[in-house]
Amino acid sequence: MLKLLQTTGQTASVGLSYLGQLASLLRDLVCSPFIGKVRCHLIGRQIVSIGFGSQLVVIVTGAFTGAVFAAQSYFKFNDFGIESAVGAVVSIAMCRELGPVLTALMVSGRVGASMAAEIGTMKVTEQIDALRVMGVHPVDYLVLPRAVGLLFSMPLLVAESIGFGILASRIMCVHGFHIPEAWYSHHVRAHTDLYDISIGMIKGFVFAGLIVLVSCHQGLTASNGAVGVGKGTTSAVVIASLAVLIFNFFLSLLLNQLSPLGSG
Amino acid sequence: MESPDKTERQPCAENGEMVIEVKGLKKKIGSQVILDGVDLSIRRGETMVIIGQSGEGKSVLLKHLVGLMTPDEGSIKIDGEEIVGVPERRMSAIRKKIGVLFQDGALFDSMTVAENVAFPLQESGIKKRQELLERVTHALSLMGLEAHMAKMPINISGGMRKRAALARAIITQPECILYDEPTSGLDPVVSDSIDRLILRMQKELCVTSIVVTHDMRSVQHVADRVAYLKKGKIYFLGTPEELRNSTDQVVQNFIQGVSENGNGSNSGVSNGVGLTPVSPQPN
Ligand SMILES: Nc1ncnc2c1ncn2[C@@H]1O[C@H](COP(=O)(O)OP(=O)(O)OP(=O)(O)O)[C@@H](O)[C@H]1O
Numbered sequence: 001m002l003k004l005l006q007t008t009g010q011t012a013s014v015g016l017s018y019l020g021q022l023a024s025l026l027r028d029l030v031c032s033p034f035i036g037k038v039r040c041h042l043i044g045r046q047i048v049s050i051g052f053g054s055q056l057v058v059i060v061t062g063a064f065t066g067a068v069f070a071a072q073s074y075f076k077f078n079d080f081g082i083e084s085a086v087g088a089v090v091s092i093a094m095c096r097e098l099g100p101v102l103t104a105l106m107v108s109g110r111v112g113a114s115m116a117a118e119i120g121t122m123k124v125t126e127q128i129d130a131l132r133v134m135g136v137h138p139v140d141y142l143v144l145p146r147a148v149g150l151l152f153s154m155p156l157l158v159a160e161s162i163g164f165g166i167l168a169s170r171i172m173c174v175h176g177f178h179i180p181e182a183w184y185s186h187h188v189r190a191h192t193d194l195y196d197i198s199i200g201m202i203k204g205f206v207f208a209g210l211i212v213l214v215s216c217h218q219g220l221t222a223s224n225g226a227v228g229v230g231k232g233t234t235s236a237v238v239i240a241s242l243a244v245l246i247f248n249f250f251l252s253l254l255l256n257q258l259s260p261l262g263s264g
Numbered sequence: 265m266e267s268p269d270k271t272e273r274q275p276c277a278e279n280g281e282m283v284i285e286v287k288g289l290k291k292k293i294g295s296q297v298i299l300d301g302v303d304l305s306i307r308r309g310e311t312m313v314i315i316g317q318s319g320e321g322k323s324v325l326l327k328h329l330v331g332l333m334t335p336d337e338g339s340i341k342i343d344g345e346e347i348v349g350v351p352e353r354r355m356s357a358i359r360k361k362i363g364v365l366f367q368d369g370a371l372f373d374s375m376t377v378a379e380n381v382a383f384p385l386q387e388s389g390i391k392k393r394q395e396l397l398e399r400v401t402h403a404l405s406l407m408g409l410e411a412h413m414a415k416m417p418i419n420i421s422g423g424m425r426k427r428a429a430l431a432r433a434i435i436t437q438p439e440c441i442l443y444d445e446p447t448s449g450l451d452p453v454v455s456d457s458i459d460r461l462i463l464r465m466q467k468e469l470c471v472t473s474i475v476v477t478h479d480m481r482s483v484q485h486v487a488d489r490v491a492y493l494k495k496g497k498i499y500f501l502g503t504p505e506e507l508r509n510s511t512d513q514v515v516q517n518f519i520q521g522v523s524e525n526g527n528g529s530n531s532g533v534s535n536g537v538g539l540t541p542v543s544p545q546p547n
């Protein structure tokens with residue numbers, strides 16, 4: 001019994017200290033543009049590597065999700081004779097949930113892992129110490145450009161994935177299931193508006209923040225050489241993905257409060 | 265290097281002013297006591313050599329001096345300014361006065377050699393390509409690396425990496441330079457030229473240097489004073505002459521590279537890392 005309490009206590013304190021570290025990194029990050037040095041060329045480079053580099057992943061994810069979701073809903077909706085609603089369902093789901101969440105999961109695998117590995121390797125080979133010695137704050141130099149790069153790219157990537165999802169479902173429905181194109185378009189337009197897409201983009205923005213914080217933190221605290229970097233990278237992806245899913249739930253509730261589905 | 269353009273630093277007046285003062289420095293990592301009350305004062309323009317067995321905490325001591333590690337106890341003053349507990353952002357002003365050569369070089373592996381060396385200059389606000397190129401080329405040619413400027417650090421030899429890192433450490437002409445084993449892994453000729461470089465920087469720019477080394481020859485060459493770190497304390501402090509003539513058995517064993525068999529936890533490793541036994545030269 002005592003032991004159980006002890007372990008619970010320990011776990012809780014580890015968890016709290018982890019959250020504390022994330023909070024302090026967040027504080028450093030937010031302060032960085034104001035009291036530190038902003039390096040525009042690094043931000044540009046990150047936007048290119050994150051934004052452009054993730055295109056293929058995001059497009060494939062969006063398109064195939066949209067297509068398979070369209071197919072599955074069509075099979076069921078067909079039973080009820082409401083197959084023309086497929087477009088509306090797919091577009092709402094892509095905008096509000098699937099687009100942002102799947103994009104975030106893919107990006108945390110692609111970008112988060114590389115952030116954690118890059119920064120972690122720099123940490124264990126003393127390159128971060130070398131930066132600090134030269135009077136360069138690692139948050140200014142390493143975290144801020146990545147954060148700005150991802151915060152900027154992510155909403156656009158989400159929008160892109162939504163777009164390709166809807167496009168794929170349209171191709172599926174119109175050419176695969178022979179739903180008249182006009183019907184399909186009408187339903188999509190009637191049930192989705194800019195607000196739905198902005199919900200997706202807002203979520204993308206929040207998830208970008210989560211991914212950057214978690215991954216850079218894992219990198220900056222890496223130790224124990226190659227094994228440590230490997231562990232840090234794995235943890236970064238796992239924690240970031242879980243955080244995305246958990247935050248998504250609460251964010252959905254919150255954003256639905258602001259604009260309930262069906263009324264918007 | 266030579267151009268003493270920003271000279272409020274006159275050629276070293278022997279004023280004996282302390283630039284670095286370490287008092288009662290203690291550090292424990294995990295359960296291992298590494299520094300156990302280190303006291304050390306370093307005068308402006310002096311070259312202090314720190315020797316000691318592998319794993320005694322020399323690198324850890326250097327890292328404390330630039331605030332990369334925080335001590336459990338004790339104080340470190342640089343130019344009279346306490347650096348223990350100073351927040352990271354305010355440290356950067358102090359750190360700009362100090363150049364550090366890391367034991368493993370710590371070159372940025374995403375940049376070429378030239379970009380590495382240019383980095384501290386760019387960070388100190390020099391933007392002009394021409395000036396950057398000139399200074400980088402000059403620093404690298406001092407190290408005999410001008411032919412390898414465009415290579416990535418991973419593609420040059422260990423000794424070259426060390427020299428590139430050295431070029432990076434000195435390029436901004438800091439007031440104080442910490443060298444962690446500048447000559448380990450280098451051939452005798454290059455080692456000698458690096459010793460000369462350290463001496464020249466001291467003469468011409470009044471640089472305060474702290475040199476960690478296992479190379480007894482360079483101790484005799486460059487040191488104004490030698491500190492022998494043992495069991496987390498400064499066991500011996502004196503001129504190279506005093507070191508050579510010391511009657512202390514432990515000191516003599518160390519400089520002659522005799523392992524203290526079965527004595528203490530470090531037995532057997534004392535001769536491990538490039539430690540050249542030096543026969544005492546009677547004078
Ligand atoms: N980050 C760390 N975590 C745990 N222990 C450490 C860490 N850094 C150093 N140590 C320990 O501190 C001790 C001193 O290490 P340090 O690198 O200062 O030795 P050194 O005197 O520089 O040796 P060498 O001459 O081989 O470079 C070693 O026993 C090492 O295991």
Ligand SMILES: [Mg+2]
Pocket residue numbers: 322323324367444
């Ligand atoms: Mg060392």
